[in-house]
Amino acid sequence: MGQFQRREIDIGENALFMRVDRVQNVDFVGETRRIRACIMFRQPPLSAVTNIFALTFESHVWMSILIFMFITSGIILVIYFYTGEKVQMHIFDCVMFVLCALCQQGFYVNILSKSGRVLVFTTFLSSVFLFTSFSANIVALLQTPSEAINSLASLTDSQLDIGLSDTVYNRIYFNETTDPVLIELYQRKLLPQGNKAYMLPFIGMERVRTQLYAFQVEEQAGYQIISDTFNEPEKCGLMELEPFQLPMASIPVIKGFSYRELFRQRLRWQREVGLMSREANRWFPQKPKCENKVAGFVSIGLSESRYPFxxxxxxxxxxxxxxxxxxxxxxxxxxxxxxxxxxxxxxxx
Missing domain, CATH: 1.20.5 (Single alpha-helices involved in coiled-coils or other helix-helix interfaces)
Incomplete structure (x- = not known):
């Protein structure tokens, strides 16, 4: 832009953003492509945002289990009084018997009557199916990403740290924005980090892959790093949010350029016949597809097991x-x- 202002050049080889403060110095002859700078992140696992132990069954199943506990406790108490069991049992022992059955544990009281033993057998047999279904659902939920972050506001309130690609427009547009949601995101997540919030794309995307991290990067640069370094299950939980729309990129020419109309017509023709789209598909990486959602070994940490503790x-x-x-x-x-x-x-x- 300085060379245009000093009238040292007539046409720019590289496309520039069509900003209002540049219109007084140059003319733009035709749009080339739109650059998208998205915040890319992996949805946090479901176990990090909610209690997966309560999600294994629906509410009516939990209610049925509670009713099952009361009925079984009442029946075993009736059997104890009417069969003359020689062992001493209390109402709390009956409740403990049902809990032991549901947790696949033994019972410390030896029930002697045949009717009582039939009840013990059927109770433990029924609890096997409940215990198996519960365990299978826990394994599935541990590998399921959540859908907790679906907007800039939810990203601001989340536990994810955020970084930015070290580009000039990121430093400008985050300071110029008037969007209250984006301002809050910048003040809460980025401003306290200072210059540490800006980093090279491959560093930020590696943090996205290995940590609870969100990184704002140009679409094509991010897609290339994802294709090279992410495995298939890691691609499936990726999400994108666009904090602001960058202006269209266009070829600049000096004011009063005599070949301006010729360049404008040729660039418009290239767009209409599909030459620009063909070259973009050829040279720019496309969004990676999730082809295999089955995860491998999943490590369980304190975050996943915090509710039992x-x-x-x-x-x-x-x-x-x-x-x-x-x-x-x-x-x-x-x-x-x-x-x-x-x-x-x-x-x-």
């Missing part, structure tokens, strides 16, 4: 509280019993 910690906390209450109750009961025995001794004297 939370349940364990909650159970441990409740057991400690109950222990303290039992100790307090035992001490209070012992003190009250001691006082009553002393009063009885005094009254007898």
């Amino acid at each position: 939370q349940m364990f910690l909650a159970g441990a906390a409740v057991s400690i509280i109950l222990l303290l209450l039992e100790k307090m109750w035992s001490k209070l009961y012992t003190t009250c019993a001691s006082k009553r025995s002393k009063q009885n001794i005094i009254s007898s004297k």
Whole structure:
């Protein structure tokens, strides 16, 4: 543009963005192609955004399991009272029996009656099918990407870090934008990083492949890196969001250029007959297709297993509280019993 301003050149070999601040210095004779700069990312796994242990069954199945627990507990309690079982059982033992069956564990009480053993057999047999279905769904959900991020607003609120390709227009357009959603994205995700937010495309796309990361890059550059480095399952969870539309690229010529109309006609003719589309399909990488959604080995980390750990910690906390209450109750009961025995001794004297 400086050479055009100094009138050192008449025509530019490279296409430039058609910006308003350039129109006063050059004329644009014809559009060549539109450059798309998308934010590319892989959808986070479903286990990272929700409790997959609650998604294995629908709500009516969970309700049926709860009803199954109540009915089985009631039946075994009835069998205990009407068959004269010699073992001591409580209502909580009946509930524990159903839980042990659902978790494919044994039961600490040996039921002696034939009717009780038939109930034990049918309960454990029924729980096998539930346990198998639950385990199979867990394996499927661990390999399923979520659909939590589908807009710039949801990307801003997500746990994904964001980087930008180190190009001039990224530094300009993010500062010039008036879109409130894009401004919030820039202030929350990019501005705190400073210059570290800008990096080379192959570095950013490698982070997209290996981390929970989103990277803004030109479409063709990103597609080339994806084709070269991503395996088939990694291609299937890719998503794109376009933060802003870049202006059309066009051939610039100096003001008053005598061959302007000739160049404009020839460029328009090349577009109409399909020469530009043919060359674009020939030289620019196309979007990679997801051809194999079956993932290989899936590693399970703390993020996927956080809910069982939370349940364990909650159970441990409740057991400690109950222990303290039992100790307090035992001490209070012992003190009250001691006082009553002393009063009885005094009254007898």
